[in-house]
Amino acid sequence: MSATALAKRTTTTTLSTRKGGDPIVCLTAYSAPIAKLLDPHVDVLLVGDSLGMVLYGFDSTLPVTLDMMIAHGAAVVRGSTHACVIVDLPFASYQESPQQAFRNAARVLAETGCAAVKLEGGVEMAETVAYLVARGVPVMGHVGLTPQSVNTLGGFRARGRNAEESESILADAKAITAAGAFALVVEGVMEPLAEAITAAVTVPTISIGASVACDGQVLVTDDLLGLFADFTPKFVRRYAELGPMVTHAAATYAEDVRHRRFPGPEHVFRVKRKTPPSEMAP
Structure with missing residues (x-):
């Protein structure tokens, strides 16, 4: 990628300065044509492992592979010039050890040209986040409802319904931030908890089913456009009905x-x- 093209893009450094400022606009993208359509309007294009459900027909994100994420991530980078492109690390590609996480994150950065990776988890992943950041890999964290942990969480349910769970998720957010993440996705938590996390951490929080008080918002584009009809989460607003x-x-x-x-x-x-x-x- 040319220096001119890189200069036009929103960077992770720029995003990290948006704490408490203009809300960060984020949508998912999985292909070059969609990335090209969304790019002028968003700050971040997230190549989410949600592609496993909305593109491949899986019933969760767990079957998504690293090669899938790299292929789609590279397509989104090719189709965009403005947005900061961030690629999810899929299940089992980073949980084993910080070294495994670095090998796979390095592949993602090198083979896609994206700006950063995103990984799920809290206190237990703080060491890995710190390891990646120290070696030049920008990391976006993800706490609250973490889809890769759907089997241990007991399904896709809102989290932070009681004090114990809320305190645990708040501790996760603080740990990932302290480890060096430049931003934090907060998914599917009760609104007061999202507000508390946003007030407690020094990096921007990006809500998906959390709170308008967060520093930004993200939606799955296929939900926003009415292209994915298997189910509609409570937090989704359909801005179009392209499916019909x-x-x-x-x-x-x-x-x-x-x-x-x-x-x-x-x-x-x-x-x-x-x-x-x-x-x-x-």
Whole structure:
């Protein structure tokens, strides 16, 4: 990537200075065409492991592989010029040890050209975050409802419903911040807890189902556009309903093909008729 292209992008350093300032706008992207459409309007394009559910049809993020994340991350970088591109580290690619995390994070940075990685976890991941940051890998943290831990959390439920759980998540946020994360995603927690985390940490917090009091917001783009209909989380606002439009377009196309209305004369290539010599002007 050229120095000119890099200079245009929002950086992790810039994002870290947005604490308490203009809200950070973040959406997910998994492909170059979508990245190109979103890029002028957002500060961050997150290549989330949510792609496992919205693109691949898995029922959780757990089957997503590092190679998947690299392929989609590289596509999003190619399709954007402005936003800071951050790529999720998928399940089992970083939990084993800080050394494993560094090897895989280094691959992600080198093979995609992204600016940073995101990983889930709290106190137990602080050592790993510090290890990565010390070796030049910018890290975005993720606390609260952590989808990669769905089996131990007992499903996709809001967290921080009692004092003990709230205190634990707040401790997670503080530990990841102290370890050197430049920003923190706070997902699916009760609003007072999101407000408390935002007040307690020195880095920007980015909410997904948390609170408007956070320093930014992120949504899964397929949810925002109405393209993913398997379920709709409470915190999602649909800004468009493209799913029914896609269905209608496909049905109309099918009808036109079956009734031979498509392709029409304007859609096919024809050999131009040469003018016979007898019709040429004298």
